Amino acid sequence: MLQTVTILVSGKVQGVYYRQSTREKALELGLTGTVKNQPDGSVLIHASGPAQLVNQLIAWCRQGPDRAIVSSVEVTTIEPLAFLGFTIVR
Structure with a gap:
């Protein structure tokens, strides 16, 4: 079953390659x-795909890349959305 979630990651998650690492992990999945x-210093992620794989990304977000210090991860399931690839929004 396809699932789309919004993930809000807080902590030391900017300036540590969090966005690029998230993109790489999402594409891998x-x-x-x-x-x-x-x-506010957080990172906002929208991810869509099979629920099991989305859950793997959520689990990865709780730690993130090596230099990240994640203090919280808030996940909200939203209406399914279609995206083209996985992109970093600047």
């Missing part, structure tokens, strides 16, 4: 979506 830095 075959997911589509977007990742974007937020003005």
